[in-house]
Amino acid sequence: MRKFALLAAVALAAALTLSACSKHEDEQQAASAQAAQVTRPADKNDTEGWNKYLVQLLQKNLQGMSASQPYAYLVTPGDTDEAKAQNDRQLSTVQDTVARGVLPGNLLAFAGPDSAKTADLVVTAFTGAKAGSFKDVIVLFIGDQADQQRVEEAIKPTGATFRFVQM
Amino acid sequence: MSLKILDTCVNCDVCEPACPNKAISLGEQFYVIDPALCTECVGHHDEPQCMVVCPVECIITDPEHIESHDQLDLKYRQLMAMEPAA
Numbered sequence: 001m002r003k004f005a006l007l008a009a010v011a012l013a014a015a016l017t018l019s020a021c022s023k024h025e026d027e028q029q030a031a032s033a034q035a036a037q038v039t040r041p042a043d044k045n046d047t048e049g050w051n052k053y054l055v056q057l058l059q060k061n062l063q064g065m066s067a068s069q070p071y072a073y074l075v076t077p078g079d080t081d082e083a084k085a086q087n088d089r090q091l092s093t094v095q096d097t098v099a100r101g102v103l104p105g106n107l108l109a110f111a112g113p114d115s116a117k118t119a120d121l122v123v124t125a126f127t128g129a130k131a132g133s134f135k136d137v138i139v140l141f142i143g144d145q146a147d148q149q150r151v152e153e154a155i156k157p158t159g160a161t162f163r164f165v166q167m
Numbered sequence: 168m169s170l171k172i173l174d175t176c177v178n179c180d181v182c183e184p185a186c187p188n189k190a191i192s193l194g195e196q197f198y199v200i201d202p203a204l205c206t207e208c209v210g211h212h213d214e215p216q217c218m219v220v221c222p223v224e225c226i227i228t229d230p231e232h233i234e235s236h237d238q239l240d241l242k243y244r245q246l247m248a249m250e251p252a253a
Contacts, residue, residue, distance in 0.1 A: 054222075
């Protein structure tokens with residue numbers, strides 16, 4: 001009887017220790033996941049920080065995509081010659097994509113620190129797009145609510161599924 | 168070693184313009200690095216620019232293309248010699 005009580009006490013102690021360890025590990029994992037979260041940069045010119053933040057939002061909103069990778073278009077803020085060149089190049093890429101059409105199951109994401117600028121790019125690129133050319137394609141716009149409607153209207157004729165995420 | 172892009176790439180196109188050797192292009196599903204053109208930025212920068220700018224950190228050194236610093240430097244010089252004069 002005394003042996004049984006001793007064994008039970010040892011088993012209980014082991015179970016409590018394991019439970020405490022497991023809880024500690026869970027807390028550590030949660031803490032590290034939280035640490036890995038990228039916060040919205042305060043400086044619009046922190047390109048690396050913004051790209052990380054926007055891609056993090058993108059990765060949380062890939063539901064419904066059946067392609068293996070999304071296509072993310074990160075629009076550079078600012079009016080420097082370098083930013084203009086990058087944005088012209090990007091607009092040309094998107095216009096080619098829109099003209100060519102996209103296979104069903106793909107997801108195209110548009111984002112940038114300057115929401116209005118990102119919206120301008122989408123609206124320009126989708127002007128004159130063929131009706132129904134983006135059927136079963138998801139177009140994700142990560143920006144400000146103020147720009148949501150005009151982007152949605154520009155996308156609508158293509159038949160794409162529009163998704164908006166507040167940045 | 169040259170560098171390699173993993174399939175966690177989100178096709179954000181940030182790395183392509185950052186490459187001084189024009190070694191990065193859009194592949195069938197995601198961006199790829201041409202090992203014949205990648206010098207890991209040796210000759211241009213202190214560290215590979217694509218790795219610096221990639222927001223998802225999906226670029227690694229390619230274990231299938233192992234090259235020493237001297238080999239990368241030689242590749243850089245060969246690439247420069249092939250560039251048309253300005």
